[in-house]
Amino acid sequence: MTGTFAPVREHDAELAAFTEMVRTFVAREITPHHAQWESDGIVPRELWRKAGAAGLLGLGLPAEYGGGASYRFNAVVDAELYHAGATGPGFTVHNDVCGPYFAELATPEQLGRWVPGMTSGELVAAIAMTEPGAGSDLRGVRTRATRTPGGWLLNGAKTFISNGIHADLVIVVAQTGSDGDAGLSLLVVERGMAGFARGRNLGKVGLHAQDTAELSFDNVAVPDANVLGQPGRGLRYLMANLAQERLTIAVQAVAAMEGVLADTLDYVRTRTAFGQPIGRFQHSAFLLAELATTVKAARVFVDWGVEEHLAESLGADTAAVIKLHTTEAQQRVVDRCLQLHGGYGYTTEYRVGRAWADARVQTIYGGTSEMMKVIISRGLGLHKT
DSSP states (O other), X not given: OOSSOTTOOTTOHHHHHHHXXXXXXXXXXXXXXXXXXXXXXXXXXXXXHHHHHHTOSSTTSOGGGTOOOOHHHXXXXXXXXXXXXXXXXXXXXXXXXXXXXXXXXXXXXXXXXXXXXHHXXXXXXXXXXXXXXXXXXXXXXXXXXXXXXXXXXXXXXXXXXXTTTTOSXXXXXXXXXXXXXXXXXXXXXXXTOTTEEEEEEOOOSXXXXXXXXXXXXXXXXXXXXXXXXXXXXXXXXXHHHHHHHHHHHHHHHHHHHHHHHHHHHHHHHHOEETTEEGGGSHHHHHHHHHHHHHHHHHHHHXXXXXXXXXXXXXXXXXXXXXXXXXXXXXXXXXXXXXXXXXXXXGSTTSHHHHHHHHHGGGGTTTSOHHHHHHHHHHHTTOSOO
């Protein structure tokens, strides 16, 4: 099992070459430094510029601005990072989560103003949905923007925002409807706007190299030129793009499982007990056979999901099934691999320990497993919509 994203076909030379380039970039520019970045709590800004120069950013943005690639290329970047345990760089949020909003909703003026910097790494994007009192329930968002001549006055707070420290462009989900109207809008807040402040870089159980911040907005004047799409239609835009976000998390989950399983197989072949490699004990061998089966099935499932997404046939309930299945499997697989490492697995010197901590959030962000079950049950006709 390798970290190669499976839809790379033998005849697809461009995607195969891109995969090899990304793998080389990760091995050269990220893996040797990741432990230090975990200690620092953030990756250096220079990494973003290097990634932009290498062609890893803004892949799905319009071709005339340096993008033009299909989601397959995004998935390669995601898979190679997570197969290597490189969970610090927030490229996924920038490319897979924020990218579609700019690609699909931005005006020509907005594209020209923001997208060149997004593809070069000079501008880092983030999206601010979650609030201290609102997570999966987007209708509970309390951050509000009120109409002013030529723009909006934004007030509120967001939390758990990935890329929050580095972000130059933050897509803020805010209430803009009148009293009794739960209309949401997407407003782009730029670095340096008066009243926009970042809180601390949050300490987390895992993902230690990924900057995750609290953001606050105190009478931030956002011009009409910074509204994505039409005011009041934000919930519709969010629902349309959440399927890709959840598929991306599944791509990460499978790649992480593949990487940890490969490490574990190496470990059990060399670690001895009672005169033989621990992988030869029937319990270990059977457990690893089960884990390998789980990982392979998850890989096939995710690859199918990507094909469905590329064909524009991936529905919200199916994306929820894929995310639920793969992230819950990731929890089990990584936990069992840690167990096979014994005490060494509980140290951060072995990647499996870090992967165990990093994996825990996968069933939480992008919609919790419980929320995925609600969506799936609605698709089965068992819940009111």
